[in-house]
Amino acid sequence: MSAAADENPLAEGLRLRRRPDPCILVIFGASGDLTEKKLMPALYALAFRHLLPEHFGIVGAARTEETDDEFRERMKQAVKDHARDEFKDEIWEPLAEGMRYSTLDFADDKGEDALVETLTKLDAERQTQGNRVYYFAVPPSAIATLVAEIAERRSAEGWIRLIIEKPFGHDLESARALTAEINEHFTESEVFRIDHYLGKETVQNMLALRFANGIFEPIWNRQFIDHVQITVAESIGIEGRAGYYESAGAVRDIFQNHLLQLVAITAMEPPIDFTADSVRNEKVKVLKSLHTPGPKHVVRGQYGRGFVEGEEVRAYREEEGVAAGSETDTFVAAKLFVDNWRWADTPFYVRMGKRLARRETTIAIQFKRAPHPPFEDGAAEGLRPNVLLIHVQPNEGISLAIGAKVPGQGMTIRTVHMDFLYGGAFREGLPDAYERLILDAMLGDATLFTRSDEIEEQWALVDAMVAMWQRDKTSFPNYAAGTWGPAAADELVHKDGRSWRRH
Ligand SMILES: NC(=O)c1ccc[n+]([C@@H]2O[C@H](COP(=O)([O-])OP(=O)(O)OC[C@H]3O[C@@H](n4cnc5c(N)ncnc54)[C@H](OP(=O)(O)O)[C@@H]3O)[C@@H](O)[C@H]2O)c1
Secondary structure, three states, X not given: OOHHHHOOHHHHHHHHOOOOOOEEEEEEOOOOXXXXXXXXXXXXXXHHOOOOOOOEEEEEEXXXXXXXXXXXXHHHHHHHHHOOOOOOHHHHHHXXXXXXEEEOOOOOHHHHHHHHHHHHHHHHHHOOOOOEEEEEOOOHHHHHHHHHHHHHOOOOOOOEEEEEOOOOOOXXXXXXXXXXXXXOXXXXXXXXXXXXXXXXXXXXXXHHHHHHOOOOHHHOOOOOEEEEEEEEEOOOOOOOOHHHHHHHHHHHHHHHHHHHHHHHHHHOOOOOOOOHHHHHHHHHHHHHHEEOOOHHHEEEEOEEEEEEOOEEEOOHHHOOOOOOOOOOOOEEEEEEEEOOOOOOOOOEEEXXXXXXXXXXXXXXXXXXXXXXXXXXXXXXXXXXXXXXXXXXXXXXXXXXXXXXXXXXXXXOEEEEEEEEEHHHHXXXXXXXXXXXXXXXXXXXXXXXXXXXXXXXHHHHHHHHHHHHHOOOOOOOOOEEEOEOOOHHXXXXXXXXXXXXXXX
C-alpha cells in the first residue's frame, strides 16, 4: 500500500480485496508493445500494492530470442519508463526473481515443449500449484492455435484462465467460430475477453453513480432524459498500425467494443447483484435491443490533412502502409435507439474517431428542460438544459450542469457546473485499467470482461452497418485532421434540433 493510500481514509476499500491463488502468468507476445507499455507496468503496480499472489511467477513468450536475464532487464526498463509508481528495488527484485522467458513460434511444437518445461520447473520453485493465467497479447490469428496447444498440454493439476485481447474476431461469423474453437477445450468461465474500457475506474463509477445513489435511477429514463451523447475522440492517428487499421477501420477498432460497451453500461437495468452473470445479463439485453441505424442515422468519415495541437499532420491516405485510395473509415457517428420501455424514442448520439480536435471520452446525459421557468423574458437566456457529464478520460470525474442565479439585483439565470474530480476527492492516482483486469482474471472474477453473447450482439450490429456501407457513396477524405469530424456528423444532430455538446 502506498504512503498516500495509507493516510487516505477514502482508499480504505482498496485493502479489502482478497489475494489471488498462487499462479503463473504466461504472456504470449512478451516482446510486443502491449507487454512493455501496459502489462508489465500494471504487474509492477500490483506488486507495489501487495496485491499479487504470494507465490507467483511470470513467463514471457515470443519469437524474439532472449535470455531470462535480457527479458528481466527489458521489463525493468519498461517499468521505469511506463509505471505509475516510483521504481523501487525492493518491489522489483522479488517480482523479477520469478520471471522467465521462453522463445516460441506458435507454428512450432518445439517451442511449446520448452515452454511446458519452463512452467513445470517454475511451478516447483515458486509453489504455484499448476495454476495458470495465459495472456494472449498476440495477433488474433494466433489465438485458436495457442488455445488448442494449451488444452493438449494441460496437466491434471491447477486451474487455467485465458485472457484474450481485442479484437475478438473481425465479424460475427469469425467471432462465433473462435468461440466454438475455444469452447471445444475450455468453458466460458475460463475465458476472459478484455475490453479495457471496462477496467477504467470512471466506467465502473457509472455503475456506482447509478446504482449506489437513490437520486439518479428514478430520472434515468425517457421521461426525464432528452438524449445521451457519447464521444470517444482520439487526437492521434494510426501510429504505424496501418496493416491492422486498414482491415478494421474505426467501426471495428472502437465502435464495436468500447463504444457499444459504454452504451450498454449507460442504458442497462439495475442488476440483481454484482456478480459476473447478473451484470452481463443486463448489458446483453441492451445490446439486443439496439436497433440497426438506417443509412440516414450513420455518418462515416476519413481524415484529410490538418493541424492537431498546432502541428501539421498528414491525411489518412498518406499514412505509411495505407492505400492511396483507401475507403477505410477513421470516424463514425450514429444515432442509436435502445428499443425498450426505459429508452424508447430517446436518441443515443455516438461519435468516435481518430485525429479529432482533442483526446476525450465522455458520456453526456442531457435532461429535458424545466417545463415552465417562471422568470421574465430574457432572464434565463444563457441557461442550457441540465447535463450530467461523465469524463471517462482525461480529467476523470463527473460534472453536473445546473442553472443558478447570477449574484446581484434582479433574476438572471446562467449555467454553472458542480464538479467531482477523482484526483481531488481520493488523492491516490487512478489505477490503470490493466491492473484491475489482470487482478480480476487471477481472482476468476469475469464481471468486467465481455461474454461471448455480448461480443456476438456487438458484431451483429457492426456487420449490418458495414453491409449497408457497401452502397455508401461518401467520398473521402471528408474531415480535416484536428476538427470534430465531417459536417454530416453535425447535421445528424442538428436536424433533430440538437447539437453536439460544446467543446
Ligand atoms: N498495443 C495496445 O495498446 C493494444 C490495445 C488493445 C489491443 N491490443 C491487441 O493486443 C495484441 C498485441 O498487441 P501489441 O501492440 O503488443 O502487438 P505487437 O507489438 O505487434 O506484438 C505482437 C507480439 O506477438 C508476438 N508474435 C507474433 N507472431 C508470433 C508467432 N508466430 N509466434 C510467437 N510470437 C508471435 C510478437 O513476437 P515477436 O515479434 O518476437 O515474434 C510480439 O511479441 C494485438 O492483437 C492487438 O490487437 C493491443
